[in-house]
Amino acid sequence: MTLLVIRSIPSYAQSLNWSDSTSTVKVRQQPLDKNQLLTVDKIFIIGNRRTKERIILRELNINEGESLTFEELDEALKLDRRKLMNTQLFLDVKLSMIQLENNVVDIIVRVAERWYTIPSPFFKLADRNFNVWLSSQNRDWNRVEYGLKFFKYNFRGLNEQVYFFFQLGFTRQLAVRYKIPYIDKAQKNGLEFGFSFSETANINYTTEGHRLIFTDSLKEASQSKVGLIGWRFRPSFYKNHGVDLRYYDVSITDTIQALNPDYFQNNGTRQQYFMLSYSFANDHRDFVGYPLKGYRWSAEIAKLGLGIFDDLNLFRLQGEAAKYIPLGKGFYFAGIGRGYFSTPKVQPYANLTGLGFGQRWIRGYELDALEGQAYLMQQNTISKKIFAREFDISQVLPIDQFNNVPLAIYVKGYFDHGYLWNDIPYIENKPLANRYLYGYGLGIDIVSFYDFVFRLEHSWKHDGTSGIFFHFNSAF
Incomplete structure (x- = not known):
């Protein structure tokens, strides 16, 4: 099984520019076509030492088992990052897609919590x-x-x-x-x-x-x-x-x-x-x-x-x-x-x-x-x-x-x-x-x-x- 990180959202330092620009990391494969249909297998949350997962999942418009085109999923990740940042619970939020198979991806949500x-x-x-x-x-x-x-x-x-x-x-x-x-x-x-x-x-x-x-x-x-x-x-x-x-x-x-x-x-x-x-x-x-x-x-x-x-x-x-x-x-x-x-x-x-x-x-x-x-x-x-x-x-x-x-x-x-x-x-x-x-x-x-x-x-x-x-x- 090939692991390919295909898209990630900028860090909080970049978010001071409030830019939605993203970067692509290639690993032995060509980038996916923007119209290719992808199915979300699992959503993993990392870095939430205190925040309950259901509070984070409440802000996501993406669900496990949902199928979207690469372009739709990429835009959804951008919007979901904004929503998580606007909860004012986190200093930093990063969302990533990880390709498991040609048409299957996992979503990784990484958060850096504030001082509460x-x-x-x-x-x-x-x-x-x-x-x-x-x-x-x-x-x-x-x-x-x-x-x-x-x-x-x-x-x-x-x-x-x-x-x-x-x-x-x-x-x-x-x-x-x-x-x-x-x-x-x-x-x-x-x-x-x-x-x-x-x-x-x-x-x-x-x-x-x-x-x-x-x-x-x-x-x-x-x-x-x-x-x-x-x-x-x-x-x-x-x-x-x-x-x-x-x-x-x-x-x-x-x-x-x-x-x-x-x-x-x-x-x-x-x-x-x-x-x-x-x-x-x-x-x-x-x-x-x-x-x-x-x-x-x-x-x-x-x-x-x-x-x-x-x-x-x-x-x-x-x-x-x-x-x-x-x-x-x-x-x-x-x-x-x-x-x-x-x-x-x-x-x-x-x-x-x-x-x-x-x-x-x-x-x-x-x-x-x-x-x-x-x-x-x-x-x-x-x-x-x-x-x-x-x-x-x-x-x-x-x-x-x-x-x-x-x-x-x-x-x-x-x-x-x-x-x-x-x-x-x-x-x-x-x-x-x-x-x-x-x-x-x-x-x-x-x-x-x-x-x-x-x-x-x-x-x-x-x-x-x-x-x-x-x-x-x-x-x-």
Whole structure:
């Protein structure tokens, strides 16, 4: 019996280029014809010290006994590698075909697992982003938060997540969360549970000129309790449904209520409500940490206030669609459109959102908080890969999960634009609302493993003002 490795998928270092190119190794035979029908005999999984085989097999579109042409099987291996990488369980995934006979092959799945238990101290800022703290808050070290995060990924080898969070500083918080992706034999249904308790030394009680206004005279401004029960349904590889029921119990001091009677809109200092939401995502990106090819779209509908308490009655609808296109010669295009709508017209200040919150802003407007009932925005980026390499540091750090450090660098140009509607009567001095906004600029992205992304951007706004901004995640 002749053994012939005919195709393999690139290593993780090459995947920083997000390339699907493959290489052929010949052993005493000619490469198979692309239309030749092949039957998969066995699928072998190697390197999964913790991850259960059924979690890996769940992501494969190839099954034992299935017959495909060489071209179809080759393309299926590429797609299956992307899906396995996007589980974020592995540093590296390689899929190979091994020819046993002329028309029979085995599939070898080799995985390099991540570091799944991560207890780590942390130090972060309380503000919406680093740039707000650096500029608007004058680098105030009283606005820092620190504590301990404990993540247990891939708990029991079943892709479960256990999360414990303990925080001191500007906001004191304790949070726990448990997520199990599959509770049934078909591996389609999952559950999530969570609870958090927090106390904040200070909160923004109003907005003036798109700047959040705080009072520095309080030692404790608010307290909140949040509970979560969620159901997840994944009927196919790329589609995810989620239904969440959350309970919120938030209280503020009399001082905050006196400064802004519209904070809860009931002249009280406490707000209780349930929120029921449904979300759907269809994700075909090549790599979720820093995609360069594929597309994604998602939508969410939420009702805040279910009639159990009279504190809130709010409806939200939001969605987004993104496209990532390789242009050739190391150039890439990425674009995304986002929309948000809420009702009624007058909403409590505590529940307002808009552009500048939750990693959604027009680049160049990082310092601006634009609350409103609705917005539309669209972002575009053209990037050029200028560097991609893997560094072996095993002699310095002889740990399997860290001894190879991939690094990729991209230069880019971008243009973002959008419109935010704000007819809220108690918010004054809002020159950026109800008008067309745009921002553009140049930047550099540094990408490494464990989904690390660092962005340095020089952006210009519609009025010609500019600034340099730092971010620690992908733009979209």
